[in-house]
Amino acid sequence: MKRVLITGANSYVGNAFKRWVETRHKEHIEVDTIGMKNGEWKSKSFIGYDAVLHVAGIAHVSTDKSMEDLYYKVNTDLTAEVAAKAKKDRVRQFIFLSSMIVYGDASNAQMITAQTEPKPTNFYGNSKLQAEVKLNQLADAHFRVANVRPPMIYGNGSKGNYVKLAGLARKIPLFPNYQNRRSMIHIDNLSEFLSLLIMYEDHGTFHPQNADYVCTSELVKTIGSVHGNRIRTIGLFNGLIRSVVDKNMTMNKLFGDFAYEKTLSTYPYNYHIRDFTNSILHTEKHELSSN
Numbered sequence: 001m002k003r004v005l006i007t008g009a010n011s012y013v014g015n016a017f018k019r020w021v022e023t024r025h026k027e028h029i030e031v032d033t034i035g036m037k038n039g040e041w042k043s044k045s046f047i048g049y050d051a052v053l054h055v056a057g058i059a060h061v062s063t064d065k066s067m068e069d070l071y072y073k074v075n076t077d078l079t080a081e082v083a084a085k086a087k088k089d090r091v092r093q094f095i096f097l098s099s100m101i102v103y104g105d106a107s108n109a110q111m112i113t114a115q116t117e118p119k120p121t122n123f124y125g126n127s128k129l130q131a132e133v134k135l136n137q138l139a140d141a142h143f144r145v146a147n148v149r150p151p152m153i154y155g156n157g158s159k160g161n162y163v164k165l166a167g168l169a170r171k172i173p174l175f176p177n178y179q180n181r182r183s184m185i186h187i188d189n190l191s192e193f194l195s196l197l198i199m200y201e202d203h204g205t206f207h208p209q210n211a212d213y214v215c216t217s218e219l220v221k222t223i224g225s226v227h228g229n230r231i232r233t234i235g236l237f238n239g240l241i242r243s244v245v246d247k248n249m250t251m252n253k254l255f256g257d258f259a260y261e262k263t264l265s266t267y268p269y270n271y272h273i274r275d276f277t278n279s280i281l282h283t284e285k286h287e288l289s290s291n
Helices: 012-024 037-043 065-088 123-138 161-169 187-199 216-226 238-244 249-255 276-290
Strands: 002-007 029-034 051-054 093-097 144-148 152-154 174-176 184-186 204-206 232-234
Touching (some): 002 012, 002 187, 012 029, 029 187, 037 065, 065 093, 065 123, 093 123, 093 187, 144 187, 152 187, 161 216, 184 276, 187 276
Parallel strands (some): 002 029, 002 051, 051 093, 174 232
């Protein structure tokens, strides 16, 4: 039985992982959580835990320069402080939820391979990368560090770009059939990956993703169909999209290529619990039942 402490009470990934473990791996993993606000974690002993899953942090990307110091304080410095305490308390494994954003965005990193160097384009991405650097400095044979760089995470209760697209897909009759490739990961696939990482005490840098790339037009069509909205895709605007996709941030987020080469996400054990269609059905049926 592995004892795991999740740092970051009420985080989306932390809560989902806890539910997943209690449903799928309760015979192998036992989970506790602790909040990071007001420094309550400092007075808690980490002794007796096999792993710390650090999901606390500022998760959204901001371009507000007034937020920059806070990003580094929370995403970088706090992560290093928690890891140092975990090491001092003889925790064997520290798992850090980093981000694909350490590579930048679709405008400067389209297909990421093992040779692609991280190149953050904002202080959110850099704060995550700098945290990884500090963690790797702490790592040794007795303190195993796993930096996990997931792409966009989606699922029931998720936030961000997926939710915006899902809202759009319920209403619009037409959408461009522009072909692009995006790496994404459903929360259940990520939770299974983290479970395996803990059970096998792995360390290093990891790039989990769904088994298949996602095309934005197919994503919108699939979400729409779940809600009874049959969206017709058209190629009328593809030339315009192609000319601006690397220049306009909004178009880039919608239609740019931003994916991990599949070999980068290879793992000895299968964590692909849900395929693309099943993951959308599972996510959107939850949304339907909650409305």
